[in-house]
Amino acid sequence: MAFGCNIIPIESIYLYFSGIFKEGWVYFYKVIMTYLKTMREELLDADELGVLQILKSNANSGRINGLSRFQLDWEKILNDAVKPMFENPDKVSKMFR
Numbered sequence: 001m002a003f004g005c006n007i008i009p010i011e012s013i014y015l016y017f018s019g020i021f022k023e024g025w026v027y028f029y030k031v032i033m034t035y036l037k038t039m040r041e042e043l044l045d046a047d048e049l050g051v052l053q054i055l056k057s058n059a060n061s062g063r064i065n066g067l068s069r070f071q072l073d074w075e076k077i078l079n080d081a082v083k084p085m086f087e088n089p090d091k092v093s094k095m096f097r
Contacts, residue, residue: 007058008078009074012074012075015074015078015079016031016078019031019078019081019082023082027081027082030081030082031077031078033081034077034080034081035072035077038072039054039058042054058072
């Protein structure tokens with residue numbers, strides 16, 4: 001839960017806690033995956049050190065305005081985390097059997 005308290009802006013933290021209380025830890029992982037999906041292009045374009053710098057610069061961006069060069073829409077990320085992540089979940093589950 002510390003992830004949400006450190007990264008997500010105070011204006012959106014209620015969405016995070018609502019999701020945690022409704023879905024449990026599964027929601028935490030969904031938020032992480034949605035966050036990484038949002039940052040996908042920047043992370044793929046960066047080398048290893050660049051990836052760490054991007055993630056570190058976002059670590060306090062919710063608390064300190066202007067710290068991160070990326071403007072993240074946390075309400076969208078948190079709302080998208082409740083939606084199904086895959087178009088065809090049956091196809092995905094077959095991949096991991």
